Amino acid sequence: MKKYPDGKLNKSDDGAIRIAVYIENGRVVLNFGTDLSWIGFDKETLKKVIEELQEKYNEIMKYRTKKTVAIDFDGVIHKYSHGYGDGSIYDEPIEGAFDFIQKLMGEGYAVYIHSTRSPWKIKSWLLFHTFATEYDAEGLGGDPTNYKYPKYGFTLMVIPFWKKFWNEENVLGISRRKLPALVYIDDRAVKFEGDWKKVRAEIKENLF
Numbered sequence: 177m178k179k180y181p182d183g184k185l186n187k188s189d190d191g192a193i194r195i196a197v198y199i200e201n202g203r204v205v206l207n208f209g210t211d212l213s214w215i216g217f218d219k220e221t222l223k224k225v226i227e228e229l230q231e232k233y234n235e236i237m238k239y240r241t242k243k244t245v246a247i248d249f250d251g252v253i254h255k256y257s258h259g260y261g262d263g264s265i266y267d268e269p270i271e272g273a274f275d276f277i278q279k280l281m282g283e284g285y286a287v288y289i290h291s292t293r294s295p296w297k298i299k300s301w302l303l304f305h306t307f308a309t310e311y312d313a314e315g316l317g318g319d320p321t322n323y324k325y326p327k328y329g330f331t332l333m334v335i336p337f338w339k340k341f342w343n344e345e346n347v348l349g350i351s352r353r354k355l356p357a358l359v360y361i362d363d364r365a366v367k368f369e370g371d372w373k374k375v376r377a378e379i380k381e382n383l384f
């Protein structure tokens with residue numbers, strides 16, 4: 177708690193207010209401790225408030241980048257029963273994949289899919305499987321390919337090339353690039369734990 181006594185503008189202004197800046201449940205809280213309709217800041221005080229907010233902003237961004245989960249597409253979300261084939265996305269989703277993503281997002285994780293495939297092609301496939309149309313929602317006809325309503329509580333976005341990390345809530349990102357993440361979920365991964373010999377043995381186990 178800090179006191180800012182120099183903001184007084186006129187008679188209706190008490191001229192002092194206590195402000196607390198803190199983080200609660202992943203949100204930055206600006207607590208005035210009292211009912212407040214307006215507040216005036218001189219430049220020094222404003223600078224201090226901005227600095228405190230900036231500091232808390234940095235803290236939650238750091239915390240949230242640590243809660244990003246990256247998921248591979250083929251063999252993890254897309255069933256991929258016959259391998260790469262002609263390069264089309266031909267198969268059904270793996271059961272439970274979207275429920276899993278929805279649950280993860282509900283717990284505050286940011287989630288993105290990374291794959292060497294075209295992210296736009298993945299997006300259309302995901303639209304088909306995770307969105308409903310007006311037709312589904314109201315049973316009234318209309319364009320059955322006009323996907324409008326997310327069935328799982330998340331929308332979709334191809335991650336722009338300039339993004340250095342992914343931390344959007346309730347948006348499933350799609351990217352060709354491997355962005356920072358807490359974990360990477362991949363059907364072909366070998367976990368590196370500091371021992372190259374172990375990695376080599378694991379690769380050999382996968383040969384047939």
Ligand SMILES: [Mg+2]
Pocket residue numbers: 248249250251252362363364
């Ligand atoms: Mg895969």
